[in-house]
Amino acid sequence: MTKKGEPLQQGSLPRRVQRIIKISSGFNKPFFSIRPGHTASGALKKTPYTTDTTGQTMKDTIRKLAKEKNAIILAHNYVPAEIQDVAHLCGDSLELSIRAAETDADIIVFCGVRFMAETAAILSPEKTVLLPVEDAGCPMADMVTPEALKKRKAQLPGIPVVTYVNSTAAVKALSDICCTSANVIRVVESLDSEEILMTPDRNLALYAASHSSKKIHLWEGFCPFHNTLDRKTVSEAKKAHPDAFFIAHPECPPEVLAMADAVTSTSGMIRMAKESEHKKFIIGTETGLLHPLRQACPDKIFHPASPEMYCPDMKKITLEILKNTLEKESGRVTVPEDIRIPALKAVRKMMAIKG
């Protein structure tokens, strides 16, 4: 099922994804502009901490509401700066999953996209998981449907399925183990089988294959915003900033990863920038990451590899929407038990892999 509840036709993709693939087909051309009123990093241009009717700043109101309701606000590293600043915890997909599983809070508010909130609901069914923007989705997650995966599994009997967390709960339920960009190599190496089917991200699978002797069967999914980065754009960025260290996300195409000084997850990039002796960086991921990078390393300089790496779904949330979500406890995400139990097995198997 799609997040709107309509069944997916076998072999076809949701219209939303077909539209994005069509828009993205000329990858060298810019296809998304910066959202009006926002900077390239997705932050609101106006002062974000406006006061509400009680005279409190929005940040204070949101934190007060969260305290009263015993709610934890989790935010992905790509959401707008003002949302990251009000959240209790920001992180990459793996860190957020771990925190969602460990928290004592009654309510988890997930500032990110649907698959992230679904993962929290899979791990903590007794908690109320809220997704502030109900149609915040991940086009890549929609590129694999349960029907299509069942068909492919039948063609590859006995071969384990590794599924990126950027996937629906129904697809996770059909998988042997999940992975994130932070642990994909460890996950692939943890399996006994010499052959693996990886869904949905082709680029992540190629990255894993380049670090493993295993045969990896690809799924032709991709992130429309990471997949847009090409050699020409990176060469231009390197020419403009010759002394910068280039870090790329594994969702980028292999020819871009080959030009990178390092490849890692979003939080991996923050850690690397903090620990590195380098002072200048070119960042090959969604531009929302520039905010936590600049906060973590105020004395260092970060250039986006391309300002076109902009995920509109991650930018849909505002402080007003977050406040309303907490007030009304709206946008609840649940996963039916017949899907949650097998999906939990795949997520837990991933989380048991340390390192």
Ligand code: 13P
């Ligand atoms: P990470 O933050 O796990 O690196 O993932 C990037 C991403 O695209 C999340 O949607």
Ligand code: SF4
């Ligand atoms: Fe999905 Fe790409 Fe957006 Fe991440 S950046 S949520 S992979 S579309």
